[in-house]
Amino acid sequence: MYVAVKGGEKAIEAAHGWLAEERRGDPGVAELSVAQIRGQMSLAVGRVMAEGSLYDSDLAALAIKQARGDLIEAIFLIRAYRTTLPRFGASLPVETGAMRCDRRISAVFKDAPGGQVLGPTFDYTHRLLDFALAAEGEAPEAARVAAAEKAMPHIMGYLDREGLMEREAEGVGVPPDMTREPMELPADRALRLQALARGDEGFLLGLAYSTQRGYARNHAFVAELRIGAVAVEMEIPELGFAIELGEVVLTECETVNQFTGSKTEPPQFTRGYGLVFGQTERKAIAMALVDRALRWRELGEEDQGAPAQDEEFVLMHCDNIQATGFLEHIKLPHYVDFQSELELVRRLRREAGDRREAAE
Amino acid sequence: MSEYNFAYLDEQTKRMIRRAILKALAIPGYQVPFASREMPMPYGWGTGGVQVSAACLMPEDTFKVIDQGADDTTNAVSIRKFFEKTAGVATTEETARASVIQTRHRIPETPLGEDQILVYQVPIPEPLRFLEPSEVETRKMHALEEYGLMHVKLYEDISRHGAIATAYAYPVKVAGRYVMDPSPIPKFDNPKLGDCPAIQLFGAGREQRIYALPPWTAVVSLDFEDHPFEASKAAADCALCGAGDSYLDEVIVDDEGGRMFVCSDTDYCRARRAAGHVGAQGAPEGVA
Amino acid sequence: MNALLQVQGIAKSYGDRVGCTDVSLDLWPGEVMGVVGESGSGKSTLLACLSGQMAPDRGAVIYDTRDRGPMDVLAMSEPERRMLMRTDWALVHQTPRDGLRMGVSAGGNVGERLMAVGARHYGDIRARAVDWLGRVEIGPDRVDDPPSAFSGGMQQRLQIARNLVTGPRLVFMDEPTGGLDVSVQARLLDLLRGLVREMGLSAVIVTHDLAVVRLLADRLMVMKDGRVVEAGLTDQVLDDPQHGYTQLLVSSVLQV
Numbered sequence: 001m002y003v004a005v006k007g008g009e010k011a012i013e014a015a016h017g018w019l020a021e022e023r024r025g026d027p028g029v030a031e032l033s034v035a036q037i038r039g040q041m042s043l044a045v046g047r048v049m050a051e052g053s054l055y056d057s058d059l060a061a062l063a064i065k066q067a068r069g070d071l072i073e074a075i076f077l078i079r080a081y082r083t084t085l086p087r088f089g090a091s092l093p094v095e096t097g098a099m100r101c102d103r104r105i106s107a108v109f110k111d112a113p114g115g116q117v118l119g120p121t122f123d124y125t126h127r128l129l130d131f132a133l134a135a136e137g138e139a140p141e142a143a144r145v146a147a148a149e150k151a152m153p154h155i156m157g158y159l160d161r162e163g164l165m166e167r168e169a170e171g172v173g174v175p176p177d178m179t180r181e182p183m184e185l186p187a188d189r190a191l192r193l194q195a196l197a198r199g200d201e202g203f204l205l206g207l208a209y210s211t212q213r214g215y216a217r218n219h220a221f222v223a224e225l226r227i228g229a230v231a232v233e234m235e236i237p238e239l240g241f242a243i244e245l246g247e248v249v250l251t252e253c254e255t256v257n258q259f260t261g262s263k264t265e266p267p268q269f270t271r272g273y274g275l276v277f278g279q280t281e282r283k284a285i286a287m288a289l290v291d292r293a294l295r296w297r298e299l300g301e302e303d304q305g306a307p308a309q310d311e312e313f314v315l316m317h318c319d320n321i322q323a324t325g326f327l328e329h330i331k332l333p334h335y336v337d338f339q340s341e342l343e344l345v346r347r348l349r350r351e352a353g354d355r356r357e358a359a360e
Numbered sequence: 361m362s363e364y365n366f367a368y369l370d371e372q373t374k375r376m377i378r379r380a381i382l383k384a385l386a387i388p389g390y391q392v393p394f395a396s397r398e399m400p401m402p403y404g405w406g407t408g409g410v411q412v413s414a415a416c417l418m419p420e421d422t423f424k425v426i427d428q429g430a431d432d433t434t435n436a437v438s439i440r441k442f443f444e445k446t447a448g449v450a451t452t453e454e455t456a457r458a459s460v461i462q463t464r465h466r467i468p469e470t471p472l473g474e475d476q477i478l479v480y481q482v483p484i485p486e487p488l489r490f491l492e493p494s495e496v497e498t499r500k501m502h503a504l505e506e507y508g509l510m511h512v513k514l515y516e517d518i519s520r521h522g523a524i525a526t527a528y529a530y531p532v533k534v535a536g537r538y539v540m541d542p543s544p545i546p547k548f549d550n551p552k553l554g555d556c557p558a559i560q561l562f563g564a565g566r567e568q569r570i571y572a573l574p575p576w577t578a579v580v581s582l583d584f585e586d587h588p589f590e591a592s593k594a595a596a597d598c599a600l601c602g603a604g605d606s607y608l609d610e611v612i613v614d615d616e617g618g619r620m621f622v623c624s625d626t627d628y629c630r631a632r633r634a635a636g637h638v639g640a641q642g643a644p645e646g647v648a
Numbered sequence: 649m650n651a652l653l654q655v656q657g658i659a660k661s662y663g664d665r666v667g668c669t670d671v672s673l674d675l676w677p678g679e680v681m682g683v684v685g686e687s688g689s690g691k692s693t694l695l696a697c698l699s700g701q702m703a704p705d706r707g708a709v710i711y712d713t714r715d716r717g718p719m720d721v722l723a724m725s726e727p728e729r730r731m732l733m734r735t736d737w738a739l740v741h742q743t744p745r746d747g748l749r750m751g752v753s754a755g756g757n758v759g760e761r762l763m764a765v766g767a768r769h770y771g772d773i774r775a776r777a778v779d780w781l782g783r784v785e786i787g788p789d790r791v792d793d794p795p796s797a798f799s800g801g802m803q804q805r806l807q808i809a810r811n812l813v814t815g816p817r818l819v820f821m822d823e824p825t826g827g828l829d830v831s832v833q834a835r836l837l838d839l840l841r842g843l844v845r846e847m848g849l850s851a852v853i854v855t856h857d858l859a860v861v862r863l864l865a866d867r868l869m870v871m872k873d874g875r876v877v878e879a880g881l882t883d884q885v886l887d888d889p890q891h892g893y894t895q896l897l898v899s900s901v902l903q904v
Contacts, residue, residue, distance in 0.1 A: 504730055508764025512756050515755070515763065519791075520792070585768050
């Protein structure tokens with residue numbers, strides 16, 4: 001006697017209960033607090049804010065905790081929460097030239113006004129496991145130097161003043177908001193940059209790397225990489241002037257790429273641009289390289305058929321929430337479709353068998 | 361979940377989706393771009409359908425969700441609970457009692473009526489996608505009604521297999537104009553698409569598209585004159601309720617690979633058994 | 649009688665480089681026009697402008713349509729132009745890969761244009777595909793093979809069949825014999841000549857190969873630096889070239 005499988009509801013509840021238990025882990029070990037994650041897993045928090053498109057380190061830390069450290073799952077939680085927030089308007093463009101930099105380096109000049117500031121970087125650490133971290137204890141305090149309050153102008157400005165940089169086209173009005181309007185292809189650069197800024201770090205890393213290995217190579221140098229806090233201002237129509245809403249930490253990367261010039265234009269440098277929430281420098285560099293690769297048409301370069309040049313390919317596949325959802329949906333039951341395939345294949349095989357017999 | 365608006369989405373978003381739905385109804389089969397929101401369930405798990413349902417639901421509605429024709433599959437349960445929580449609407453498993461039905465992969469067997477809305481979850485709304493990967497190009501093909509390529513695919517099927525080898529998501533032409541993907545329903549369900557008294561709405565969240573079939577729209581499954589479209593199902597009757605006209609799931613019942621066929625539409629099967637129909641391996645309702 | 653195609657003052661530049669300029673011609677029904685010149689002479693730009701693949705900067709391309717008489721192709725709506733291109737016009741690319749669907753069987757390739765204009769009977773479509781394959785000397789047993797399984801010459805013949813199956817009146821050909829062995833070229837030219845005569849086709853053939861125009865073209869245009877430097881009956885131009893460049897072109901072939 002066959003009884004149809006029932007009890008989906010019960011199974012789901014039980015699974016959620018088990019999940020909560022696994023999330024907590026061994027109850028003999030102290031529970032992680034959101035504040036600990038925010039303070040001690042700050043790079044993970046930065047990534048979740050960037051790809052979640054929501055600047056809130058407390059919520060990002062909560063999402064990481066809830067997702068058991070699965071960052072894409074955490075980004076997903078943030079995105080779903082973001083949906084429920086009203087949109088008040090657009091801020092004024094942030095002034096990254098006035099950033100209070102924790103880190104600011106240039107690979108194209110030995111030194112520059114404002115100096116090379118390494119900041120809290122892994123760059124020159126030896127990647128040796130530090131067993132002292134496994135033992136409990138406070139980290140020794142870092143040496144401090146009083147920072148001179150000096151301006152750190154954009155390195156690009158120096159090249160620009162000499163006329164060596166391509167002219168950037170003026171942006172037209174408020175850029176589109178891809179979370180409020182459907183993506184329209186072909187996309188302008190503002191929309192592309194927006195999609196890249198919230199795109200998956202791993203996907204952009206792979207694409208950027210492919211350009212370095214020859215799939216639309218664009219000879220990028222890091223003109224400047226800067227990380228720090230900038231003020232966010234918004235024009236309030238009722239007031240008639242802009243007020244500061246707060247600060248966000250951003251990572252900005254500008255690459256300088258050579259352009260051979262054409263008959264009408266002398267050789268000059270072109271720019272790839274990356275700007276990402278949080279301390280997210282791998283992502284910002286990758287974004288700049290991919291941005292530059294996508295500009296081939298506008299700069300009159302050859303279409304090499306490289307993945308990083310294919311706007312539709314890049315933009316339609318860089319979102320990890322779209323990708324992970326669609327990938328994982330094949331876990332859902334598909335037995336109705338499979339049943340129809342099964343019958344079709346059986347029938348075609350039967351007919352092929354009949355034809356063979358008839359032929360013999 | 362009182363901190364969320366009725367049916368989760370804010371009113372602005374619902375209005376945006378309703379505008380897209382109205383446009384879709386005005387141009388049957390045309391894929392209307394809409395600014396799909398990130399929902400609290402993954403893309404590919406019905407976000408498009410959920411957003412369309414959220415935009416259609418009113419407090420007085422009765423909501424039904426099916427996946428693979430069944431009300432008790434995990435994803436159907438999950439979506440039904442979502443709206444129970446966020447909209448507090450009444451839910452039902454009975455097709456006839458529902459005013460809004462969200463479905464994945466099936467059309468209910470019980471004929472729909474004029475006061476019902478059927479909302480489909482759509483993974484890939486573009487019927488031409490696997491022939492032409494570029495969205496820019498496929499939109500142009502729709503605009504210019506260039507559908508020769510679609511028939512090339514069917515031609516290739518016949519020349520290779522002797523028959524059109526598409527068993528589900530079988531493409532249709534809507535009101536003599538747009539070629540449309542009916543979502544991955546088995547082609548058995550295709551004849552129910554046309555001349556249907558209910559409103560049929562299709563939502564693709566990840567791909568940001570909504571399209572629709574207004575009531576009583578002509579829907580034709582693509583075919584050749586000498587290889588006509590054929591709705592097919594397993595050549596059996598339901599083992600539980602004896603139905604000979606419903607789409608059947610094949611269930612493996614023992615280690616030797618023994619199998620039986622049962623209605624995929626669980627509500628239809630239940631109702632038939634309640635009315636006293638008994639299949640070869642079934643027992644009257646209330647005994648099992 | 650109207651000219652089938654009237655081309656008036658076509659010009660196309662790429663930035664400050666001239667593609668072609670001030671090109672005019674009349675093509676009469678059943679007539680084959682050859683356009684010769686070295687690479688960079690503007691002949692491919694001209695063909696692209698005439699066949700609707702590129703919008704010229706100036707000029708008009710007036711085609712004598714079946715139902716509405718002479719119309720400026722450049723002023724047509726996109727759907728009208730595309731309809732024309734898949735019914736009354738044909739375009740044979742130099743590289744078969746550009747003109748074929750490599751993943752679709754030979755039969756499907758030939759059948760596509762029929763299906764695009766509404767053919768919905770599988771048996772008829774297939775029969776016409778097999779018939780056309782035969783006319784371009786491809787056996788009926790190859791109807792289900794993909795073009796990738798064909799030799800270069802066969803691919804080019806398949807491309808011709810795919811183009812001619814809807815009975816077009818005007819064919820554009822871009823170096824139809826380019827990249828083929830000499831013996832294969834000769835066979836293809838023979839085939840083309842037969843089809844042009846048999847179907848009463850009008851054609852514009854762009855090539856750098858004087859042997860091709862000698863065999864196929866009734867009239868000839870010689871292009872250099874984007875301009876037409878000489879035009880006339882093929883035999884006349886080839887046997888008694890007037891312009892210095894044409895003389896050079898002809899003599900360089902004869903010396904070989």
